[in-house]
Amino acid sequence: MNLNAIDSELLKTVADLHRIPSGAFNIRKDGQGVERKSTAHIQVRPKTDKPGIDVIVAPGTKNEAVHIPVLITLSGVTDVVYNTIEIGEGADVTVVAGCGIHNPGSKKSQHDGIHEIIVRKGARMRYVEKHYGEGEGTGERVLNPKTILIMEKNSMVEMELTQIKGVDSTVRDTKAKLAEGASLTIVERLLTHGRQEAVSDMLIELEGEGSNAKVISRSVAKDDSKQIFRPVVVAKAPAKGHVECDSIIMDRGKISSSPAISAEHPDAQLTHEAAIGKIAEEQLVKLETLGLSEKEAEDVILRGFLQ
Amino acid sequence: MNLNAIDSELLKTVADLHRIPSGAFNIRKDGQGVERKSTAHIQVRPKTDKPGIDVIVAPGTKNEAVHIPVLITLSGVTDVVYNTIEIGEGADVTVVAGCGIHNPGSKKSQHDGIHEIIVRKGARMRYVEKHYGEGEGTGERVLNPKTILIMEKNSMVEMELTQIKGVDSTVRDTKAKLAEGASLTIVERLLTHGRQEAVSDMLIELEGEGSNAKVISRSVAKDDSKQIFRPVVVAKAPAKGHVECDSIIMDRGKISSSPAISAEHPDAQLTHEAAIGKIAEEQLVKLETLGLSEKEAEDVILRGFLQ
Numbered sequence: 001m002n003l004n005a006i007d008s009e010l011l012k013t014v015a016d017l018h019r020i021p022s023g024a025f026n027i028r029k030d031g032q033g034v035e036r037k038s039t040a041h042i043q044v045r046p047k048t049d050k051p052g053i054d055v056i057v058a059p060g061t062k063n064e065a066v067h068i069p070v071l072i073t074l075s076g077v078t079d080v081v082y083n084t085i086e087i088g089e090g091a092d093v094t095v096v097a098g099c100g101i102h103n104p105g106s107k108k109s110q111h112d113g114i115h116e117i118i119v120r121k122g123a124r125m126r127y128v129e130k131h132y133g134e135g136e137g138t139g140e141r142v143l144n145p146k147t148i149l150i151m152e153k154n155s156m157v158e159m160e161l162t163q164i165k166g167v168d169s170t171v172r173d174t175k176a177k178l179a180e181g182a183s184l185t186i187v188e189r190l191l192t193h194g195r196q197e198a199v200s201d202m203l204i205e206l207e208g209e210g211s212n213a214k215v216i217s218r219s220v221a222k223d224d225s226k227q228i229f230r231p232v233v234v235a236k237a238p239a240k241g242h243v244e245c246d247s248i249i250m251d252r253g254k255i256s257s258s259p260a261i262s263a264e265h266p267d268a269q270l271t272h273e274a275a276i277g278k279i280a281e282e283q284l285v286k287l288e289t290l291g292l293s294e295k296e297a298e299d300v301i302l303r304g305f306l307q
Numbered sequence: 308m309n310l311n312a313i314d315s316e317l318l319k320t321v322a323d324l325h326r327i328p329s330g331a332f333n334i335r336k337d338g339q340g341v342e343r344k345s346t347a348h349i350q351v352r353p354k355t356d357k358p359g360i361d362v363i364v365a366p367g368t369k370n371e372a373v374h375i376p377v378l379i380t381l382s383g384v385t386d387v388v389y390n391t392i393e394i395g396e397g398a399d400v401t402v403v404a405g406c407g408i409h410n411p412g413s414k415k416s417q418h419d420g421i422h423e424i425i426v427r428k429g430a431r432m433r434y435v436e437k438h439y440g441e442g443e444g445t446g447e448r449v450l451n452p453k454t455i456l457i458m459e460k461n462s463m464v465e466m467e468l469t470q471i472k473g474v475d476s477t478v479r480d481t482k483a484k485l486a487e488g489a490s491l492t493i494v495e496r497l498l499t500h501g502r503q504e505a506v507s508d509m510l511i512e513l514e515g516e517g518s519n520a521k522v523i524s525r526s527v528a529k530d531d532s533k534q535i536f537r538p539v540v541v542a543k544a545p546a547k548g549h550v551e552c553d554s555i556i557m558d559r560g561k562i563s564s565s566p567a568i569s570a571e572h573p574d575a576q577l578t579h580e581a582a583i584g585k586i587a588e589e590q591l592v593k594l595e596t597l598g599l600s601e602k603e604a605e606d607v608i609l610r611g612f613l614q
Contacts, residue, residue, distance in 0.1 A: 256567065
């Protein structure tokens with residue numbers, strides 16, 4: 001596979017990949033699969049009916065990872081891709097998705113990744129998805145990820161969803177259904193700047209007894225950027241849910257946060273909390289007395305906040 | 308004025324009135340004003356263009372109260388009323404609204420009170436509104452209050468909105484706009500039982516610098532009742548907002564809570580928190596070991612929670 005300097009940088013940023021991974025992977029670039037590899041326990045194969053891949057993790061597979069990053073390096077590309085990921089019973093794996101757009105021109109480049117993920121009985125998955133945009137051009141960089149997660153009995157999922165920077169517009173749509181004893185943690189981190197806009201919709205349905213979900217969202221809106229959060233947790237069984245949204249606004253940034261919790265079972269326990277504010281003045285002053293400039297102090301605080 | 312036993316009971320329950328009040332008042336019964344009184348500082352007069360009254364509190368009026376309860380004692384009544392309340396500059400008064408329905412028959416009885424309240428510069432208002440339903444009939448008891456509150460500079464409002472029991476269906480719609488330095492506290496208490504349904508929508512706009520709003524909602528859903536809360540606080544200025552929803556579900560009760568906070572100014576500070584759950588088992592056990600029955604223990608806890 002031929003990766004140029006831009007490709008390599010994007011891969012490093014969105015998938016922590018410094019070279020072609022040793023395990024299973026699929027690298028998609030500018031609307032086409034450029035290389036893929038299956039392993040003994042993880043099958044990666046192209047879909048035959050539409051763009052995208054199937055990733056099949058065999059039952060009992062442990063301590064393996066699969067990387068499925070997407071790169072866009074041209075201006076004027078719209079790439080829609082459908083991936084199906086199945087984590088077999090009792091497996092314990094890491095899935096690294098993510099998309100980097102380097103838009104060199106004046107036309108919009110967009111990637112819409114539609115992921116359907118089934119986590120079988122007792123399986124565990126860590127799912128990492130980073131989004132990043134860059135490029136000298138004026139063309140918009142747009143990312144609209146859609147994730148549908150089905151969690152079977154006693155499965156466990158940790159999702160880390162991060163939008164680092166450079167994405168002009170994003171509408172993130174995440175849906176999850178949890179069966180008995182399933183456990184889901186979603187950590188979302190988002191930084192917007194310039195005139196960027198970000199929307200995050202989430203619907204988590206706690207369908208099985210003893211299932212639980214925790215959503216933690218941390219976000220920063222700088223400059224004239226706008227963010228909207230709408231996480232919804234519905235409990236249809238004796239289940240627990242917690243939603244937490246913390247946001248920092250700077251400059252003329254705007255954030256709207258409306259988590260909803262809905263108890264449809266008397267033994268459900270649901271909580272949420274949210275806060276929107278600017279960086280605490282004391283924190284800034286403290287760091288500045290240590291010799292940091294205002295800008296440096298801000299950066300330190302934001303990095304800590306988004307970690 | 309002729310008040311029968313039912314009227315008197317309703318008045319006591321919804322307006323804490325044990326006799327005709329000494330101050331200004333308006334009593335409306337079954338769709339008609341039955342008696343009203345103005346005082347030197349508080350004018351109560353019927354509207355000429357539609358059902359309802361104007362209440363004009365003179366600037367500087369202190370420590371006075373005006374009672375404007377509504378009674379419905381017939382089956383099959385639909386009473387829509389428009390009240391305008393103006394609290395003059397620097398005044399400090401209490402407004403007691405509220406509606407009690409005694410539905411003796413099989414037809415629906417409904418009261419929709421549309422209140423427009425203007426609180427002038429530096430004025431203070433305490434606003435108490437209780438809703439209550441009863442009656443041996445099978446007819447529905449419906450209350451849809453709509454309140455539009457305009458708060459001028461440095462005004463202060465405390466609203467206590469309580470739905471005690473017996474209201475089959477309610478859609479509560481509260482809107483408020485706050486100018487510079489205005490301060491609003493809303494405490495909402497709600498108990499539903501049987502097959503009752505309650506919806507509470509709130510939109511609070513913090514438009515002026517230094518304005519602040521606090522919304523505290525406490526609710527209990529028993530039996531097969533359903534509740535929906537949608538308080539929204541928008542900050543368009545350096546302002547503070549806090550929303551807090553605590554709910555207890557019992558039996559097959561369902562509650563959905565989705566407070567939204569939206570910061571449209573970088574110096575806005577907004578927070579919200581919500582929790583839905585059942586009565587803590589330890590609390591029940593503790594009271595039961597003191598000799599209370601389970602039912603009595605529940606009542607004690609609910610009373611405490613709703614106070």
